[in-house]
Amino acid sequence: MINSSTGDGSRSGADRAAHVRSVGLSVAEIAAVLQAQLGQALLGVIVGKNARTLARWAHATVRPPHASEKLLRDTFQVLEILCLVHSADVARAWFMGMNPDLGDASPAETLSEGRSREVMAAARSYVAAA
Numbered sequence: 709m710i711n712s713s714t715g716d717g718s719r720s721g722a723d724r725a726a727h728v729r730s731v732g733l734s735v736a737e738i739a740a741v742l743q744a745q746l747g748q749a750l751l752g753v754i755v756g757k758n759a760r761t762l763a764r765w766a767h768a769t770v771r772p773p774h775a776s777e778k779l780l781r782d783t784f785q786v787l788e789i790l791c792l793v794h795s796a797d798v799a800r801a802w803f804m805g806m807n808p809d810l811g812d813a814s815p816a817e818t819l820s821e822g823r824s825r826e827v828m829a830a831a832r833s834y835v836a837a838a
Contacts, residue, residue, distance in 0.1 A: 726788035736768035
């Protein structure tokens with residue numbers, strides 16, 4: 709969301725806080741939070757991996773490949789934005805449901821296609837409407 713009070717196009721403090729958390733936590737911490745908040749099945753759809761692999765990432769026994777780590781961090785950042793104004797249950801439903809800002813695809817499917825920026829824009833739009 710653009711900070712309209714400054715008119716300079718800077719991101720809001722909430723966006724910055726979500727970004728800082730997404731880069732400040734270890735990938736294992738992020739994987740664990742995403743599994744707890746979204747569930748293994750939904751997270752598996754997003755990253756295209758099975759529950760066993762997700763558990764190994766969350767327990768830091770295996771580090772995900774670069775592309776998967778990026779996707780986990782992007783997903784976490786979107787989740788952080790949503791949870792600023794909505795419950796974890798609402799955020800989880802948002803990831804699963806058809807989204808008009810994404811051509812009626814779900815954010816989970818869209819993330820799995822590598823379209824993180826579009827999902828972030830849809831999340832900001834949803835939060836702004838709250």
